[in-house]
């Protein structure tokens with residue numbers, strides 16, 4: 001959560017958000033968003049599209065921001081006193097909520113024909129978009145194309161969530177993310193948030209210099225016959241991001257990856273494997289390491305026998321005899337001689353995420369478990385964002401939703417600090 005407005009930290013400089021309100025049925029929710037942000041000590045300036053003013057009045061928005069609300073590109077007073085460039089640059093972060101299908105299309109196409117779209121073209125600040133629309137509009141190929149383009153352009157997204165629509169009998173993806181979710185997604189981008197304050201000076205010190213970090217990433221493929229295999233939906237994005245974050249913080253990094261479509265990260269020794277057994281072998285060869293992060297989604301089972309020839313259809317139901325794969329995390333965490341000083345496992349669950357992670361921490365002998373909910377509605381598997389809980393023997397820390405790159409950097413900074421302390425305590 002954002003810092004307490006009364007805490008001394010906020011005296012440093014107030015966080016500033018420019019909120020662009022689009023013309024959707026969920027526009028009324030931006031009133032609550034403004035209220036909650038201001039409660040947290042954030043200053044909010046609002047811009048409304050012409051359509052947004054059909055759903056909520058600039059008067060109510062202005063009453064909550066305690067500022068005038070900007071709507072018109074060709075307002076000469078604004079150009080002299082504030083101007084669209086100033087509006088776009090004065091904030092630490094631009095939030096678009098609700099982002100209509102139309103606004104997403106304008107952004108993706110580079111249009112600048114009203115105040116909102118011109119600001120979005122002129123800004124040099126991070127932009128966080130919270131889409132809200134009818135599920136068919138969200139799933140329309142044009143919208144999906146625009147979203148993909150915007151993600152490639154570095155625009156951050158929160159939601160939309162899946163659920164009931166304002167229209168009767170309509171449900172699906174398209175609901176505006178809840179206000180606390182939007183605030184949690186905004187936090188990492190705010191210059192004076194607790195996260196930003198703690199990360200920036202630490203990053204500059206490259207605290208993993210001289211350390212070896214071993215990371216596993218991606219899925220494993222377990223053959224059934226020469227042409228078929230058992231797989232899972234892991235993309236490797238989180239594991240690869242961790243390897244890159246460790247490298248950026250000064251570490252020598254070995255990345256052991258299952259089959260992924262991602263390029264090998266620059267400067268990092270990358271070992272490609274297919275199966276769980278090959279991954280374990282590659283990990284063992286990669287040791288010793290100071291930190292080992294097991295982010296790969298290793299198949300729990302493999303087929304006991306793999307015929308040389310393709311299995312043919314015979315009319316009978318074929319039976320695949322599954323046997324358990326080696327447990328890479330538990331194996332490495334329980335090594336006598338070469339156990340890395342800090343062993344971090346990932347726990348991907350679809351329910352009771354924290355409870356399972358606590359059990360896994362004890363059962364596997366890991367130092368930390370990073371737990372995340374990978375049920376289909378969270379879009380973690382294959383997606384760009386993650387919401388994780390860091391489970392340690394002492395406590396559970398739940399981080400807000402952030403990009404996988406941000407999770408990676410925070411995690412590696414944390415691990416570096418942990419390593420520094422445990423090394424100092426042992427000396």
Ligand SMILES: Cc1cc2nc3c(=O)[nH]c(=O)nc-3n(C[C@H](O)[C@H](O)[C@H](O)COP(=O)(O)O)c2cc1C
Nearest residue numbers: 022023024025026049051052100101102103132133
């Ligand atoms: C009652 C009503 C509700 C609407 N709700 C949405 C919505 O939730 N999301 C959306 O993308 N468009 C919605 N629209 C369509 C937009 O208002 C329309 O595309 C408008 O041009 C958007 O303008 P803007 O993107 O400049 O805000 C709605 C239209 C009406 C009449």
